[in-house]
Amino acid sequence: MxxxxxxxxxxxxxxxxxxxxxxxxxxxxxxSLSLTLDQFYTDTTVDFVSDLTADxxxxxxxxxxxxxxxxxxxxLDLVRQQSGETRFARVNSTNHVPTAAGLASSASAFAALAxxxxxxxxxxxxxxxxxxxxxxxxxxxxxxxxxxxxEWQAGTxxxxxxxVPFQEQVDWPIAMVALVxxxxxxxxxxxxxxxxSVTTSPYYPAWKTVVADDLAAIKPAILAQDFxxxxxxxxxxxxxxxxxxxxxxxxxxxxxxxxxxxxxxxRDLRASGVPCYYTLDAGPNVKxxxxxxDLPAVTTRLAAQFGADQVIVAHPGPGIAFL
Ligand code: PMV
Numbered sequence: 271m272x273x274x275x276x277x278x279x280x281x282x283x284x285x286x287x288x289x290x291x292x293x294x295x296x297x298x299x300x301x302s303l304s305l306t307l308d309q310f311y312t313d314t315t316v317d318f319v320s321d322l323t324a325d326x327x328x329x330x331x332x333x334x335x336x337x338x339x340x341x342x343x344x345x346l347d348l349v350r351q352q353s354g355e356t357r358f359a360r361v362n363s364t365n366h367v368p369t370a371a372g373l374a375s376s377a378s379a380f381a382a383l384a385x386x387x388x389x390x391x392x393x394x395x396x397x398x399x400x401x402x403x404x405x406x407x408x409x410x411x412x413x414x415x416x417x418x419x420x421e422w423q424a425g426t427x428x429x430x431x432x433x434v435p436f437q438e439q440v441d442w443p444i445a446m447v448a449l450v451x452x453x454x455x456x457x458x459x460x461x462x463x464x465x466x467s468v469t470t471s472p473y474y475p476a477w478k479t480v481v482a483d484d485l486a487a488i489k490p491a492i493l494a495q496d497f498x499x500x501x502x503x504x505x506x507x508x509x510x511x512x513x514x515x516x517x518x519x520x521x522x523x524x525x526x527x528x529x530x531x532x533x534x535x536x537r538d539l540r541a542s543g544v545p546c547y548y549t550l551d552a553g554p555n556v557k558x559x560x561x562x563x564d565l566p567a568v569t570t571r572l573a574a575q576f577g578a579d580q581v582i583v584a585h586p587g588p589g590i591a592f593l
Pocket of ligand 1 (some may be wrong): 286287288302376404
């Protein structure tokens, strides 16, 4: 067997995953729904070789310490268990995403790892099973196996917690403008942040209702290409997720001053007749959902405020591919 390379794209959740029900199996508290993006992806090559005494993980040209590579090695262990492969792996991964700045590099990274490692070990997994394997590295990676709009169905155990394509071929002229405000590592990891929200926010039970309602409402809106309803839901859902961080004990936030300024700019754009909506993950970077026709107005305004280098236009992207 030889080295296998897989490419997976990031995704942005429109209805967020924020809380684990089972930290070992990585089962979420709720289902979630995302859009895979074309601009941000990870290429990962995996090779099981005889000359190693431990897994070797290189990310963006740097060898990771055993602590930093713990989740990667966990996924490799699962692959070894499933395949009977006994050798250690050489993993080489390149992120075409600002790592850990809330642009969900872990989503593309663990989807690509699941794909490359399983094939390198001789397994031929369906994309559904790949999504289950990717989930064990990072929850959001579950959805990055598929392109377009994707639902991660929470399920109740390892077998039933998986991604289902909601609409893989997106024939809707929409865009997601990513604003890179801070490419540094986040201070509170998503794992810590969501766990703290689950255990200490008095609003957590209400969040589960919010997600169920938002999922039920956003699906028909997407199918109808109802931009306003989709935008209103994704913005409100993101704010309610962030309300869990503000209401945790101790409270915390992923926003910085520029995040707040961007949200205001989006509201100003809307008031001036340019429809657009914002969402944020576990970091300060804001993503702006808009229609293709309004891209010039949105990007011009954001570039004037933050600099053209910080503004990246993304569109619906594809599912996992083997290179
Ligand atoms: O699975 P993680 O650790 O990448 O957590 C993802 C959490 C959010 O990005 C904030 C929401 C989501 O559904 O992707």
